[in-house]
Amino acid sequence: MTKRRFYSTSGLTVGEIVAMTGARPPPGARLGRRITNIAPLDRAGPADLTFLDNAKYAHLLATTGAAACLTAERFANRAEPAVCVLVAPEPYRAFVTVARTLFPDALRPSSLFAASGASPGAAIHPSARLENGATVDPGAVVGPDAEIGSGTVIAATAVIGPSVRIGRDCSIGPGTSIVHALVGDRVIVHAGVRIGQDGFGYVMTASGHIKVPQIGRVIIQDDVEIGAGTAIDRGANRDTVIGEGTKIDNLVQIGHNVEIGRHCIIVAQSGISGSATLGDYVVLGARVGVTPHVVIGEGAQLAARSSVTRDVPPGARLGGYPVKPMKQWLREIAAIERLGRREEGGKKRDKSADE
């Protein structure tokens, strides 16, 4: 297969990179050299910028074909002489700054049909309101009284339900559906996300389950990003809220009435049960489970796969099932391993002790 690129870029000079990152170039650096792409150390070529901030990969610096490398002081002298080593206190952050400038189109998904405005193949209800500069791809459906802000792109086959309001400069991915929701500005919703459908609520009786009407909304504040396949249910009788700047990965489940604070990180396949509350800056590792009505304090961090069955104080670092301090959890894992090893001999000793 020939190399096919999904973005083009006009590039930056090394001098421009130095200026935007504050990195220190080596003496005599060719500041006019042109960088047109980014790449990892082992794949980088003569027009690529790379970075190094992990000792594990430092050996690659000696053989990389990169034009330039952002790295820390301590690795600077390990590079192949042809590489222009740019020293920065936070190499990865500097690298990301350059990448964002090189690939501005990658900061937010755009139309999948090179469309602008309302595409002929989209079904837009006459009562819906699109601001100037909103784009609706073919195959998308926008319901009655919906509002779409300027700069926002509704991708092919996305569905925006009645009375939904979506702010400006948002990107709504292909196949995504948004109903009973208000969405802020600069929100990115990736493909196949499900927002605003009924939560899971029944009165259970011996003759069957009676559906509880779900009449709340979903409120998604500014600068939120939501990964593919994630489901966020509407509130039952209040609103489900995703706070400003929060980032949610793929295939996450968020139940009705959940309130998530600002700038949280929710990694893939996590599940947050109904009416749970997360403070600001909470981090849930991959596949964390949160039971109903639990409150997780600001800045708490939960290790991957942990299961939150009780309130968590602010700033706590917990893991395991049920969650406990990381140190305690790791000690228990070690204790179980020792117990397993001891069992063979132990069974005999137990036996004689019991006698």
Add this chain to the structure above:
Amino acid sequence: MTKRRFYSTSGLTVGEIVAMTGARPPPGARLGRRITNIAPLDRAGPADLTFLDNAKYAHLLATTGAAACLTAERFANRAEPAVCVLVAPEPYRAFVTVARTLFPDALRPSSLFAASGASPGAAIHPSARLENGATVDPGAVVGPDAEIGSGTVIAATAVIGPSVRIGRDCSIGPGTSIVHALVGDRVIVHAGVRIGQDGFGYVMTASGHIKVPQIGRVIIQDDVEIGAGTAIDRGANRDTVIGEGTKIDNLVQIGHNVEIGRHCIIVAQSGISGSATLGDYVVLGARVGVTPHVVIGEGAQLAARSSVTRDVPPGARLGGYPVKPMKQWLREIAAIERLGRREEGGKKRDKSADE
């Protein structure tokens, strides 16, 4: 943001609420007072009905702004005098009865385009049959020989495959696909559900995996509800069956040949492997895993995150991994925690004991 409501209601008087629930109003209650919405205790205003059935929230009764509150006898005297306290033996159930009457549109999702009949923007095969009163939104696709019953709504961008039959008064959500399936009456399928695709079956060989043809169907009985993003595979050489009245939450995986009984509850992110069988009234908590060919007896309840690797007798209450009686499981969790705590000192004692 101004308050935007996704449903309107003409309201009920307190007297009508008393009549429909059998609740007991206080002496001198203004039975003509109009209730137009429902709300939780802490959010309710002067036109809202609320409820209280949990001592944890009883303090809110003193400050709620609700017009009326359904509650139990024991909380009745704790209310702010302006609140009309309605005493009912099952306050939540009474509340849900009122909510269902106030919001009849919330009992089943309706068209996302205010459509009725076959929308011009839908692709309906000429050989498909729609009963009178069936609605197909724009962007939906209905394949050859498919049948859609009266009162059923196929939402925007849903896909109904060839020869699929869907009963009456169903709601099929946006972006959902249904193939190789027969669906009963009053079934609600939310957004992005995947029904009837091939199950995961291969003959594994050293030179690669040979696909096993999947030729069964999915049978979904009456009054089933299925949450967003859930996947239900067609049978391999028999049918996958979801029994009457069963409710399935979001992002659940149901493998080929699975048979689920009547009135089961399957909470979010659970996974049921191929050829497993669930009796009637089985409850799976969030993220329960069921291994292939297992049989779970009628009325069994499995705690969140448990993993069912053996047959489960009817009525059992199990949890953990592998599943065991709840009491045993909790005892083991406690034992591990004690073990972890003992380890520090224990390591030393072990050492001297080994010498």
Add this chain to the structure above:
Amino acid sequence: MTKRRFYSTSGLTVGEIVAMTGARPPPGARLGRRITNIAPLDRAGPADLTFLDNAKYAHLLATTGAAACLTAERFANRAEPAVCVLVAPEPYRAFVTVARTLFPDALRPSSLFAASGASPGAAIHPSARLENGATVDPGAVVGPDAEIGSGTVIAATAVIGPSVRIGRDCSIGPGTSIVHALVGDRVIVHAGVRIGQDGFGYVMTASGHIKVPQIGRVIIQDDVEIGAGTAIDRGANRDTVIGEGTKIDNLVQIGHNVEIGRHCIIVAQSGISGSATLGDYVVLGARVGVTPHVVIGEGAQLAARSSVTRDVPPGARLGGYPVKPMKQWLREIAAIERLGRREEGGKKRDKSADE
């Protein structure tokens, strides 16, 4: 409900089945007898082929209504006399060979609209290139410069993004979206799959999270099959790769930069974090979790629900959390159970020992 079949078949004679499988018919078998369907032992009727290779189900051989049964030598004499018993060394594999011949349409999903070529109701960008014999269903969207190979079916409401290339004889399911990707030949992607959206990458700072541009692709090699609702993110600065012949089940999460080898099996609800690498022929049971940057060696097998937090050597058979050899893991489970049982009495003994 009347029996409704989603595939028809002209059938095979017993003689043809014998010829294609090398199975041994009984003396005097009616080799001209016509078989038109397959079924499990307990459901099979007089025109059905069934199979038996598990002693657990051997008793059903005495009562099955099947016309013919592929089985092993050791079960051959247990059949009801009317059943034509065909003895084969690998009965299930022989059965699958017959099933594949009887149901050739079931080997790969076809158009959901009995369509061929570009459907009028599809939105195909003028710059997209469809080879002769490619089919695009109504409601599907094909973006600028995309390429679709001969024999490939793009199902209703699937979205193929700009510059995506899809090979020949592929099947792309309804509601699936594919962006920033190159797809080989004979690839099956089921319904609602999400391929090529941004991975989850941010620079986390105290004032919010800065999005890291994701500019890699997804490369899907020949003969891959991907289950409903699965999400595969594009690479961050390299490619996400799914190797030839690998089969992925439903609702699996695959992060950016992941490289999966050839002929792997990934069972439902598993999650593979960013930059992890799987060698050829790796098997992940249901709901396995793999942490970032981990390397799993060729042929390793991970038990359902295990959690891979360290590199795994080739050929290892591991389970548990963290993963360990199966035997050790099962021993630990047993040890915990014994510990729980001992606790009641043990607590007293501990107490006196501590005194």
